[in-house]
Amino acid sequence: MYWDERHETMRPEELEALQIRRLRETIERVRHVPFYRDLLAHKGIRTEEIRTLDDVKKLPFTKKQDLRDGYPFGFFAVPLSQVVRIHTTSGTTGKPTVVGYTRGDIDRWSDLIARNLTMIGLTEDDIFQNAVNMGMFTGGLGFHYGAEKVGMTVLPAGTGNTRRQIEMIDDFGVTAIHCTPSYAMHLAEVAEEMGTDLSTLRTGIFGAEPWSETTRDDLEDRLGVTAYDSYGLSELYGPGVAFECPEQDGLHIWHDSYLVEIIDPATGEPLGPGERGELVVTPLVKEAMPLLRYRTGDITMLLEDDCPCGRTRRIARFSGRVDDMLIIRGINVFPSQIEHVLMALPEVGDQFMVYVDRNEHHLDEMTIHVEVKRPYFSGELADLARLQQKIVRTLRESLELRTAVQLVEPGSLPRFEGKARRVVDRRTAV
Amino acid sequence: MAENEFIIRQISVFSENRPGRLAAIAHALEEERVNIYAFSIAEASGFGVVRALVDQPERAHARLSRDGFNVAFTDVIAVRMRDEPGGLYEVAAMLGDAGINIEYSYAYSGPAGAVLILRVDRPEEAINRIRSAGKELLSSAAFH
Numbered sequence: 001m002y003w004d005e006r007h008e009t010m011r012p013e014e015l016e017a018l019q020i021r022r023l024r025e026t027i028e029r030v031r032h033v034p035f036y037r038d039l040l041a042h043k044g045i046r047t048e049e050i051r052t053l054d055d056v057k058k059l060p061f062t063k064k065q066d067l068r069d070g071y072p073f074g075f076f077a078v079p080l081s082q083v084v085r086i087h088t089t090s091g092t093t094g095k096p097t098v099v100g101y102t103r104g105d106i107d108r109w110s111d112l113i114a115r116n117l118t119m120i121g122l123t124e125d126d127i128f129q130n131a132v133n134m135g136m137f138t139g140g141l142g143f144h145y146g147a148e149k150v151g152m153t154v155l156p157a158g159t160g161n162t163r164r165q166i167e168m169i170d171d172f173g174v175t176a177i178h179c180t181p182s183y184a185m186h187l188a189e190v191a192e193e194m195g196t197d198l199s200t201l202r203t204g205i206f207g208a209e210p211w212s213e214t215t216r217d218d219l220e221d222r223l224g225v226t227a228y229d230s231y232g233l234s235e236l237y238g239p240g241v242a243f244e245c246p247e248q249d250g251l252h253i254w255h256d257s258y259l260v261e262i263i264d265p266a267t268g269e270p271l272g273p274g275e276r277g278e279l280v281v282t283p284l285v286k287e288a289m290p291l292l293r294y295r296t297g298d299i300t301m302l303l304e305d306d307c308p309c310g311r312t313r314r315i316a317r318f319s320g321r322v323d324d325m326l327i328i329r330g331i332n333v334f335p336s337q338i339e340h341v342l343m344a345l346p347e348v349g350d351q352f353m354v355y356v357d358r359n360e361h362h363l364d365e366m367t368i369h370v371e372v373k374r375p376y377f378s379g380e381l382a383d384l385a386r387l388q389q390k391i392v393r394t395l396r397e398s399l400e401l402r403t404a405v406q407l408v409e410p411g412s413l414p415r416f417e418g419k420a421r422r423v424v425d426r427r428t429a430v
Numbered sequence: 431m432a433e434n435e436f437i438i439r440q441i442s443v444f445s446e447n448r449p450g451r452l453a454a455i456a457h458a459l460e461e462e463r464v465n466i467y468a469f470s471i472a473e474a475s476g477f478g479v480v481r482a483l484v485d486q487p488e489r490a491h492a493r494l495s496r497d498g499f500n501v502a503f504t505d506v507i508a509v510r511m512r513d514e515p516g517g518l519y520e521v522a523a524m525l526g527d528a529g530i531n532i533e534y535s536y537a538y539s540g541p542a543g544a545v546l547i548l549r550v551d552r553p554e555e556a557i558n559r560i561r562s563a564g565k566e567l568l569s570s571a572a573f574h
């Protein structure tokens with residue numbers, strides 16, 4: 001079922017024409033922001049010369065730091081009287097990033113979320129528990145408005161008081177829940193303690209944190225839901241930018257509202273379908289805070305195949321942040337790629353460390369340390385050597401890079417609380 | 431494989447090639463008062479397997495596992511050799527003639543004579559060959 005069939009299934013030629021028209025409108029809107037006005041004037045970019053999607057490359061990138069520098073309202077393209085809501089994203093350092101919405105923005109944003117919810121089969125007959133922070137964070141109100149638009153019965157549950165949340169699910173017959181994957185894990189644990197199987201719950205929407213296929217299996221099993229990945233960014237409205245369909249194989253990103261580019265984060269060069277890089281987005285319908293070529297810092301790729309559901313082109317599930325990227329002999333490597341490879345190998349543990357060195361020939365060398373799981377130790381050296389070779393081979397196939405693998409004793413690698421620091425780059429500048 | 435009284439459990443311990451690992455294993459066994467009859471170390475790139483024939487394999491396995499080591503039992507056989515030139519050749523040739531592959535072996539020599547520890551691909555057959563040639567095999571009853 002579609003919420004907006006025309007836009008969700010638009011043919012490529014028609015979509016491109018719409019994107020170009022909206023891109024030009026966006027360029028006009030950003031000229032109300034001094035940052036862009038000066039930048040475009042300096043580069044001498046006239047709106048009329050943007051004729052094809054390829055011309056987007058003439059436009060400047062926008063970085064997170066630019067938005068921070070504009071604190072608080074420097075990136076608003078409309079007077080504050082037209083801004084009906086403000087959200088912020090907390091930064092780890094310094095001031096938060098401020099995002100603003102006109103009435104039209106709120107409407108369009110809610111509409112995108114309604115598309116997502118309808119896409120996974122939710123209707124006005126569903127009871128929706130929105131178990132995320134309702135404050136300045138965009139995830140709460142974003143989903144609230146979208147779910148109301150669909151006509152669902154919405155519970156703005158927020159976070160915390162988990163036992164009460166579970167009682168609500170059971171007492172109100174909640175059928176769908178939205179929360180972070182880590183909170184979902186916690187809910188599952190408490191529900192098990194309370195001895196309920198949450199029998200009415202069928203759909204789980206998880207976002208705001210990266211989560212793996214292993215977590216999906218776990219959550220689907222323990223909560224009795226079908227789990228969908230939700231992607232968004234406050235700078236691009238919030239959640240609703242991209243979402244999994246029932247195929248659960250990549251996320252549909254709404255191309256009529258977001259112009260998508262995948263670039264090599266090191267060089268800024270465009271990458272084609274099937275090539276992993278940084279997602280760069282030019283929102284096409286934002287009014288209060290239009291942006292050009294926003295560098296999300298998130299790593300994904302355009303998928304080559306068409307989705308059986310008939311919607312427009314998907315992107316892959318996200319695999320890490322640009323900040324974590326390593327360049328080894330000119331090849332971009334993300335620790336999350338290594339993690340995915342290792343997680344698929346039952347013989348090794350979840351922990352790993354990556355050491356990067358530069359050898360005497362000035363070549364980069366990457367060594368990955370992994371623990372051998374106890375049940376897989378046969379006692380034979382030959383079996384260990386075979387395992388080592390298997391890991392090297394699997395990594396080479398996935399990373400397209402030769403790496404060294406060191407087998408280490410179980411429990412010997414560091415365990416991380418919070419953000420893991422698994423990469424030790426010992427290269428010295430050339 | 432049927433229980434065979436001549437199949438002995440060797441302790442195999444996964445160990446990284448870094449200083450102090452062998453000492454840690456030896457120290458743990460000393461604390462457990464486990465006696466090591468013989469051991470050998472097989473190395474690959476960056477790691478190795480410490481193989482040991484001990485008087486109390488269960489006790490050694492439990493302690494080393496508790497200490498965090500990756501430990502496994504490996505079936506081996508132990509043949510008494512004549513402690514004189516040609517003793518090793520005699521056993522090796524006998525198995526070679528029978529087409530039995532020796533994956534690895536190590537030996538110890540003490541007051542009670544020399545013992546050759548063998549990891550072979552077909553232990554039952556090796557046991558039969560060795561016994562019918564009148565050679566003495568150590569019984570697993572000596573290890574507990």
Ligand SMILES: [Zn+2]
Binds near residue numbers: 246308309310
């Ligand atoms: Zn689809």
